[in-house]
Amino acid sequence: MSQRPTHDLTSTVSTTTASRPARIDGRRLRSERTKQLIIEAYLALLRENPVTPMPTAARIAERAGYSVRSIFERFPDLNKLRAAAADYQLAQAAALAPPRNIDGARHTRIKSQVETRAGTCERGVALWRVLVFSIDQDEDLKPRVRTARERTIERMEIMYRPELSTLSERDRKHMLIALEAITDMESWARMRELYGLSFEEACGVWVRAIDRMLPPTPSA
Amino acid sequence: MALPSSSPDGRRLRSERTRQTIMEAYIELLRERPEIPTAAQIAARAGFSTRSIFERFVDLQGLSLATVDYAFAMGEAQAVARNVDGDRATRLQSHVETRAHTCERWLPVWRVVVANQGKLEDLRARIRFIRQAIVKRMELMYRPELEVLSAEERRDLLIALESLIDFESWGRMREGHGLSFEEACSVWVRMIDRMLPPTPPARP
Numbered sequence: 001m002s003q004r005p006t007h008d009l010t011s012t013v014s015t016t017t018a019s020r021p022a023r024i025d026g027r028r029l030r031s032e033r034t035k036q037l038i039i040e041a042y043l044a045l046l047r048e049n050p051v052t053p054m055p056t057a058a059r060i061a062e063r064a065g066y067s068v069r070s071i072f073e074r075f076p077d078l079n080k081l082r083a084a085a086a087d088y089q090l091a092q093a094a095a096l097a098p099p100r101n102i103d104g105a106r107h108t109r110i111k112s113q114v115e116t117r118a119g120t121c122e123r124g125v126a127l128w129r130v131l132v133f134s135i136d137q138d139e140d141l142k143p144r145v146r147t148a149r150e151r152t153i154e155r156m157e158i159m160y161r162p163e164l165s166t167l168s169e170r171d172r173k174h175m176l177i178a179l180e181a182i183t184d185m186e187s188w189a190r191m192r193e194l195y196g197l198s199f200e201e202a203c204g205v206w207v208r209a210i211d212r213m214l215p216p217t218p219s220a
Numbered sequence: 221m222a223l224p225s226s227s228p229d230g231r232r233l234r235s236e237r238t239r240q241t242i243m244e245a246y247i248e249l250l251r252e253r254p255e256i257p258t259a260a261q262i263a264a265r266a267g268f269s270t271r272s273i274f275e276r277f278v279d280l281q282g283l284s285l286a287t288v289d290y291a292f293a294m295g296e297a298q299a300v301a302r303n304v305d306g307d308r309a310t311r312l313q314s315h316v317e318t319r320a321h322t323c324e325r326w327l328p329v330w331r332v333v334v335a336n337q338g339k340l341e342d343l344r345a346r347i348r349f350i351r352q353a354i355v356k357r358m359e360l361m362y363r364p365e366l367e368v369l370s371a372e373e374r375r376d377l378l379i380a381l382e383s384l385i386d387f388e389s390w391g392r393m394r395e396g397h398g399l400s401f402e403e404a405c406s407v408w409v410r411m412i413d414r415m416l417p418p419t420p421p422a423r424p
Contacts, residue, residue: 051338133335136254149396177397178384178411187383194348195379208373209380212415 035074038064039088042081046126053130054078079138082130086144089127093120094151099158106163106217107207113159114183114206117152118199121188128185153180163214175213182209239276242266243287251328256284256336281340288346291329295322296353301360308365308419315361316385316408319354320401323390330387355382365416377415384411 041064045055057078061068075081097120101112121128128148135141153176157164160179164172181187183206191202245266249257259280263270277283299322303314337344355378359366366374383389385408393404 053338146396149392173397174403174407174410177393177399178407181386181389181392182380182383184383184386184388186386186388190351190383191379194351195375205376205379208376209415213411 031074034064034066034070035084036088038066038071038074038081039085040064042085043089043127046130050126050129053133054082079140082134082138083140083144085127086131086141086148089124090144090148090151093124093148096120096123099155102158102161106214107211109159110207110210110214111203113156114203114210117155117183118188118203118206121183121185122192122199125185125189129189149180152183156180156183160210160214162217166215166218175215178213179210182206182213235276238266238268238272239286240290242268242273242276242283243290246283246287247291247329250332254328254332254335256280256332259283281342284336284340285342285346288333288343291326292346292350292353295326298322298325299357301357304360304363308413308416311361312409312412313405315357316405316412319357319385320390320405320408323385323387324394324401327387327391331391351382354385358382358385362412362416364419368417368420381412381415384408384415 038060042055042060045059045063046053049055057068057071060081061071064071071081075084097116099113100116101108104112131141131145135145156176156179164175167175188202191197191205192199197205242262246257246262249261249265257265259270259273262283263273266273273283277286299318301315302318303310306314333343333347337347358378358381366377369377390404393399393407394401399407
């Protein structure tokens with residue numbers, strides 16, 4: 001296994017004083033980039049082989065194109081790498097899935113929310129399973145799983161505001177709990193893996209279910 | 221004359237009883253800690269030697285699968301379908317309460333089974349079987365409402381309903397959102413009621 005020469009941080013250090021601030025930033029940037037590539041390598045291995053929730057450091061390093069040492073220079077242990085992967089995926093979900101059509105008609109909003117959520121599930125289910133199954137062994141994962149669920153609920157509060165506004169506080173809370181259950185990552189995975197539905201068919205199941213669950217849309 | 225207890229039938233009965241005690245010890249341990257226990261831990265809990273486990277089960281995997289089957293049989297026995305010919309509200313209440321009790325009793329075991337499904341194809345097959353049983357129960361309880369739908373609509377609705385009443389959905393209501401047993405049942409009842417089509421008038 002070869003290390004990428006450009007990742008030899010000492011080779012980029014200049015001796016001139018004037019350029020020092022730029023050098024430090026450059027090092028930090030490269031280190032961040034290395035961290036990101038290690039996380040991406042871990043996520044790629046997870047998607048390819050979900051049966052192995054934690055590949056060895058050697059496999060991750062090989063996939064990322066770094067040494068095992070460079071992994072442990074950035075993460076104290078593999079559990080911390082897993083937690084960092086969760087943060088990375090949460091950030092990615094937020095960046096790739098901004099709310100759209102929030103003022104659209106009922107059907108437009110349902111379709112928009114479902115397609116966004118489906119994309120997040122499609123990308124994130126492999127890591128999600130690891131997080132959920134490891135939560136009892138790793139305290140760091142609990143707040144991350146909670147945050148992911150809260151974001152799903154917050155998104156639905158935005159997308160279905162008109163319908164939810166017609167409900168009492170208690171009924172709204174219960175409705176959101178049920179909507180979150182229906183659109184759970186595992187629910188998506190079962191549609192795709194167990195029932196063999198296409199992406200579009202699975203979206204259709206969610207769209208129709210949510211449409212049945214939501215109260216009538218109040219007139220504008 | 222041999223004592224009745226040492227007859228072949230008596231021996232078989234005792235051996236069956238030992239098997240059952242071992243599986244019950246396994247289930248108890250799963251409820252306490254969400255990970256597969258060692259053979260030594262199971263033996264200690266059951267009050268037998270480790271050897272007596274492997275006299276009755278080929279290996280720990282064999283014991284795990286037998287325990288899942290035993291747990292499923294117990295779950296089925298505790299969850300007899302009731303009020304299948306009742307009115308809509310009665311059927312909803314009956315189905316949800318039965319399902320809720322199953323989730324309440326078996327969620328810790330279910331979690332360990334699901335977490336370990338990647339290691340064993342036979343475990344995945346059992347999970348599929350249990351999910352099919354959950355769907356079949358809904359087909360039985362909501363037959364009048366499901367009959368008015370096309371095959372595709374029925375399939376889609378059952379998929380969505382199965383997600384709603386999943387073990388983990390129950391777990392989140394109880395542990396994450398802090399709902400009481402009755403409140404959580406009420407969420408399911410109201411949501412299933414919303415999702416089901418109107419009940420057709422009874423046939424004369």
